Amino acid sequence: MSIMKDSREATMVGRRSDGTTVRRPLSPHLQVYDMLQMTSALSISHRITGVIWTAGVVVMVWWLVAAASGPSAFAWVQWFLGSFLGVLLLMGVTAAAWYHTLAGIRHLAWDAGWGYDIPTTYRTGRAVLIGTAVLTALTWLALLITWF
């Protein structure tokens, strides 16, 4: 076996029952894997939406700091959030946040040992997608009704 360049390669080394070492096979990855399965698509989406939500967190900090700084700084942030770019950003963050929240609840259910079978996984996955669309629409409906 060649010399390892990365410590994580240690996890790729196994032993046969007779004790001789063997390099574990690498499972077929991105090139051959069906990328359009709901299970894997929702899984990576959970990470991506978590990262997108970070943009919303930065806006929250900006909003709070601007409110503490004074009227002119606050007027700036309110102007940006009401602009086309701001509304677009907030809509994206709202959808990402609802997805991450619902998919996170799905993850907590899995952690508790519930919902691992394939039919349930697909059912809860569809529920997360539909729930994200419905709750994002309801959030913006409430926002637009109270805004105007």
Add this chain to the structure above:
Amino acid sequence: MSHSTSSNPGGQPVQQASLRTPLGRVRGRGAAGHGAHHWWMQRVTSVALLPLTLWFVAVLATNAGMTHGEALAWIGHPFNAVLLIALIALTFQHTASGLQVILEDYVNNEALRRGSILLVQGVSWLLGIAAVLAVLRIAV
């Protein structure tokens, strides 16, 4: 992760097929010595963030276009200020640990991986402190 041949029906000497020492396996806390602490904290913060985030989003969605005075009154109310500081602290704890896992998974170069994780944690602390200070300046 340890792939020891634990089932040993033939009674032959057990092959130690893991790099971990038996003592390390008994302690069960891994190389960092924290066991499942990081994983568990991410679950704890996610459960706490669920009601806090719903409350924050519900207030903002039904009060869009707040004036500066209205925002100060709302942030400055003791009840809201306490919940806001809890929301900020838990949000940045959860965000930093989530981003850390992503960096650990995808950044192969060790120096870059460790450096980017430290950067994420540093920026998270600074933004979190700034947000908490803003709430305190308004509320106190």
